[in-house]
Amino acid sequence: MAIYKCTAFEKNGEKLLDETIEADNDSEAKKLAEKLLEEKNLLNKTHRCVTPEGKLLLFHP
Numbered sequence: 001m002a003i004y005k006c007t008a009f010e011k012n013g014e015k016l017l018d019e020t021i022e023a024d025n026d027s028e029a030k031k032l033a034e035k036l037l038e039e040k041n042l043l044n045k046t047h048r049c050v051t052p053e054g055k056l057l058l059f060h061p
Contacts, residue, residue, distance in 0.1 A: 004029040004057070006036060008047035017042055021049070030057045 001022045008017035017040060023029035033049035049058035 002029070002052050004033065004049055004051055006033045006047070006049040006058075008037060008040075008042040008045045010045065016040075016045060017047070026051060026055075026057055033058050 001024060004021045004023060006017065006019045006021055007015065009015055017037070019036060021029055021032045021036070023032055029051070030049065034043070037043045037047055043060070045060075047058065047060050048056060050056055
């Protein structure tokens with residue numbers, strides 16, 4: 001299992017979400033991140049999910 005980082009922000013830079021996600025692969029992590037963001041009603045906010053190596057899996061400006 002790898003640990004992925006998911007964050008969401010307001011336009012002014014205020015951090016709304018800073019969570020880690022454990023997943024077996026990038027595809028699973030992306031699905032889990034999208035589900036987390038949807039549950040917290042943050043899909044339309046600036047957000048990103050990155051791999052342990054720093055690769056962007058999910059990004060919305």
